[in-house]
Structures are given as C-alpha cells and as structure tokens.
Amino acid sequence: MYLELIKKPNDIQKISPKNYKVLAREIRDFLIENVSRTGGHLSSNLGAVELTMAIHLSFDLTRDKVIWDVGHQSYTHKLLTGRKEGFKSLRTRGGMSGFPKRKESPCDAFDTGHSSTSISAGIGMAQARDLKGEDYHVISVIGDGALTGGLAFEALNNASAVKGNFIIVLNDNTMSISENVGGVSTFLGKMRTSKIYTGIKESITGNLRRIPSGEDIHDVISSAKDSIKQLVVRDGMMFEDMDITYLGPFDGHNTNQMIKAFRSAKQVKGPVLVHVLTKKGKGYSFAEANPGKFHGVDPFDPQTGKLLQKQANFTYTKLFSDCMMQLGKQNSNVVAITAAMADGTGLSRFSRHFPDRFFDVGIAEAHAVTFAAGLAVAGMKPYVAIYSSFLQRAYDSILHDVCLQNLPVTFAVDRAGIVGKDGETHQGIFDLSYLTSIPNLTVLAPKNAYEFAQMFRFSNTFQGPLAIRYPRGEALLEYKSYNSKIVYGKAEVMKKSKDTTLALVSIGSMTKIAMEVADRLENEGVEATVINLRFAKPLDLECIRSLKNYKNIFTLEENVKSGGIGEQIAAYLMELRSRAKVKICAIPDRFIPHGCPDVLMKELGLDADHIYEEAIKAAKGLKEDHE
Ligand SMILES: Cc1ncc(C[n+]2csc(CCOP(=O)(O)OP(=O)(O)O)c2C)c(N)n1
DSSP states (O other): OOOGOOOOTTTGGGOOOHHHHHHHHHHHHHHHHHHHHHHEEEEHHTHHHHHHHHHHHHHHTSSEEEESSTTOOOOOHHHHHOOOOOGGGTTTTSSOOSSSSSSTTTTTTTOOOOOTTTHHHHHHHHHHHTHHHHHEEEEEEEEEEEGSSSSHHHHEEEEHHHHOOOEEEEEEOSBBBBBBSSHHHHHHHHHHOOOSSHHHHHHHHHHGSSSSSSSGGGGOTTTHHHHHHHHHHHTTHHHHHHHEEEEEEEEOHHHHHHHHHHHHHHSSSEEEEEEEEEEEETTTTHHHTTTTTEEOOOOTTTTHHHHHHHHOSHHHHHHHHHHHHHHHHOOOOEEEEEEHHHHHOOOOOOOOOOOGGGOOOOOOOOHHHHHHHHHHHTTOOEEEEEEHHHHHHGHHHHIIIIIIITTOEEEEEOOOBBBOTTTTTBBOOOOOHHHHHHHTTTEEEEEEEHHHHHHHHHHOOOOOOOOEESSSOOOOOOOOOOOOOOTTOOOOOEESSSSSSEEEEEETHHHHHHHHHHHHHHHHHHEEEEEOOEEEOOOOOHHHHHHTTEEEEEEEEEEEEETSSSHHHHHHHHHTTOOOOOEEEEOOOSOSSSSSSHHHHHHHSSHHHHHHHHHHHHHHEEEEEEE
C-alpha cells in the first residue's frame, strides 16, 4: 500500500523510515508477480531493492543523475519514478524497456545494456557539470561482475580527474550471471570479510583527508580513528591508492545504513566509492537458491518457481555445447573461452569435463579475444564463445591480434540476428558487416542444425581465424537432405530454376525463409533458384557470377543492410555489369527496439509473407513487362 503512494520521482521521500521494510517487501512482491507474467531480469532486481530505495531517498531524482551499469537491475528505479503501469508491457514491442532509456524518462540519465560503462559515463557527466558550474550529484551504480570489465578499470584510472563530487556505488553480490571469477572477485572477497559497519562513524574515518573540514561529518570522528583508519584503508586499498575514497562495506539490505553512507559520500570532493553487499535474488527463495536461472527468466509460476512455457531443448546453444564436447575429446589442444557467459553460451558442460581447458575471463570480451590469440600463438586451438552484440566490444582485438597474424581462433558468435526482448543493445545485427570487413577472417553461418555441426567439424582442421554466427533459440531440423560437404568458400545450391527470372541468395537463418518463398512461388508457377551462401566471407564469387544474367536477385540476411552480404553481392554484380535487379532483404540501418523476434521480423519485412509478396511482384511484373 506504500507503493501505491509512489506516483512520481521523489514520492518515496514521503514514506516514513519505519515503513521502509514494508515498502521493500511490496516492491519485491510486485517484481515477482510482474516478472513471473512477462519474463525479465529478476535476481539482480530483487537484490537491489533497498539499494535503489536508499538512492532515491538520498538524492533528488529530478536533478541528480544515476547511471545503472548494464541497466538490467533498474526495475525498482522505474517503479519509483512513476512507471508502475509500464510493467504490464515490459519488454514487448511498444512497451516499457527492460533497460534504462533516456527517451522513456528524464530520470534515466544514460542508456545502458552492455556492461561496465557506468563509471566512464559518470565521469563524463561530472566533468561536464563542473565545467558548466552546475550543481548536481552523479552516481554510477556498478555490480561486482560489471567491475571485471576493462572499461570500468580504464574509468577508475581516470576517476581522480574529477574534482567535484562523484559517487560510485559498488553493488557487490559475489555474482556475475553465475559466480563471479578472477582477481577482482578475490580482492572484493577480502574486503567483504571485513566487518560490515553498523554506523557511518567508523567507515568515514579512513577518508578524512578528502572530506572538507568544517562540515558536520567532522563531529563524528572518533578518538580511535587511527586504528580504524588502518582497517578501512587496508580494506579499500586499491581504490584509495587510485585516489578514490572508499566507504564500506555496508549492508545493502539496510536502507537506513545506506542513507547514512550516501550522506557522507555526498560530502566528499572527488570520486568516492560506496561498497554495498547484497544478495542476488533476495526475498524470493527460488531466486536466492538459483540466482543464475532467475537472472533473465521466461514467465514462471511464482508459487513453484517453475517455468510456464516449454523450453526449446534443441537450441543452437545446446548444439554448440555438444560440438565442443566432441571437439574437446578429439583434440587435446582445443580450449574454450567465455566472457562471463558459461551458461548462456553453452560452455558449462565443457567446463565440467575439461576444467583445465576452460577459461572464464569475466566480462572482458576484448581480453577474451586477445587472450585466445596468445593461446593460439602458443599452439592451442581456441574457441571463443561470445554473443554477437557483446563481440562488438572486441572488434580491434579480432582485427589486430587474431586476424592480422592469421591465427587459428574460432569465434562462436551466438545470438546473431534479432534477439528480441532485450532490445537495441542486444540485437546481434551488425556482425556480418563488422566481421566481413576484416581481412583473413572466414565467416560462416549455418542454415540448420546439421550444417551447424558440419561447420564446427570444419573448424577443427581449419588453420585461420574463423567465425560461425548463429541465432538464438531452436535449431532448425528441416532441410536435412541438403547436407553436402562444407568446401572452403563454396555456397550450396538448394534449388536451380530452369529460367533466369529470380534467384534468392540467403545466409544462415534466412535460408529457411528463402526456401519457403521459393516453394510458394513454385505453387504460382514461378521457379526460383535458391543459393545458401554458407560463407559470408569469402563470398562464393563464382556462384554469384553464375547469376549474372538473372533478371531479379533477392538477397536475404538477418543483419543490417550497410556492409552486409546484400550490398557486397550487389557491388560485385555491378562490377560484372550485370543487369539484374537486386533487392536487398536486410534489417534497415537503424537500432531495433525490444519486442518478440517474430513480431520484429514481420515489422521489418523479413518474414516469408512479405518477401514472397515482393518476389511474386518482381517475377510477375517481369513477365508483364515482357508481354
Ligand atoms: C559487454 C557485456 N557482456 C556481457 C553482458 C551480459 N551480462 C549481463 S548482466 C551480467 C552480469 C553482471 O553482473 P553484475 O554487474 O555483478 O550485476 P548483477 O546481475 O550481479 O547484479 C552479464 C555478464 C553484458 N550485458 N554486457
């Protein structure tokens, strides 16, 4: 009933402190009920309820800027800024985004989705504020998982350049999606084991030098300050040594304690890090017991925690898991690398069977790739599994460290194409463009499950850099009989028409659509040639040359038009002085918002119905032209 009183930013400040706990429970109940219907990120949000309340109680959300790293934990922030109704349509087309969006609310200071950006963005805002002589607080909220990202470290290195107040909140729940790993996690572990301060008194005494004198905070300095200073400074030493004042650790489920911490943090000149300890999934037993499962979850029964929809059990990710097991057994040089996504990419099984040959490097995509280059130079056969959109982070590492030296690193590029409900930041729609621009890199995309397995077998003996891109979800079992051997640089002819009216040239997931369109055209008496490219790079130029005299060529790809295979094919046909009319069926060059993949594909005109309509028009129009 307290939640009902919150209709706009800062309304939470009307709630009396004695009711904070009830409000936190109401928020959790709301989140569980709503996410159980719509799906979404649950564990991280349940863990950040009191932290978000404390931020909203300590700052003026109409002026101060809060940046949520990754942004998947921003649901309570949305609730407290008047977006309760939006939860009905969470992550659906036209509905509320699951991430912060500046266009959604003036209280969303910065759009996020990819990890480890919040400190950099916060430094930028704080510097702009100081340059303009403005007066507001900037607060970057980052998880211990996101803190493993290199960008976060670059920002920490730069943080002391901020002379005005700049608050970094480290939300430490020991988890990334799965258990957090690496040196940062160990270092935070040591800090966590120190006493959780029950009052602000002790925690600030180690930071006297940067708290301006004469302010009320001075009054709370105890006589035991030297010994406490030792304790606090040792605990937060890495931050202190970087000239970032360290406060904490605090109980991230104690709203009042965090309010006091923020009161002190506000008074620090320069960067200050407030370390809070939270529990991922807090307050919902199923999520506490299995925070990974409820990190990003489909609709479920809130009473039992069981998923409501039948899960696809034959996904490309599962197939990748099988392929990696096979490759691992066959070749003792095969090693697998993930950037904090062992479960999501399907590498967990490999990690259990070959623990010595499995590496989780944290949320560090660029490092993952250059690390793989090092492994390859030293004689290993690395497989780097990273989602298409996150691989964008590693573009230069792929180019500079792997491809320039022509190293045999294989990239398993999962979630390529329209991914759906996570929206703009997560759609994997640029990789065909950015990967095919890199010399020495071979880029493959399978049309179905069988071709996928073939491509991974092909990768085992392949001697150069190779990327295999494949979509999210169910692996296609149709077109089993089209299973000719993979030959380097060769496309597969799936249908050959007698005349030259129309050819459909597709890559990966779009081959299914091309075949459906061709079948429907056949029913209308139009024969079409269908080419499954298999190789986005190198393109099978001989095959494309054979289409030179076609009247219409449709290219189909689940990638943006710019720099995609359609443009490359059109350019080649132009060089050949072909007079074919080329229709590029691709994603328009814009960011694609959240929504169900089927809905989005239809809206983008990339479904079989739409392409069929265009194709029949082209083919019949042609006939009419000739009549
Ligand atoms: C560049 C990038 N790589 C991977 C991801 C996928 N991802 C989303 S949340 C997350 C874990 C974040 O952990 P943490 O920051 O500790 O937040 P928590 O969920 O534990 O609250 C990961 C790996 C991402 N969003 N961005």
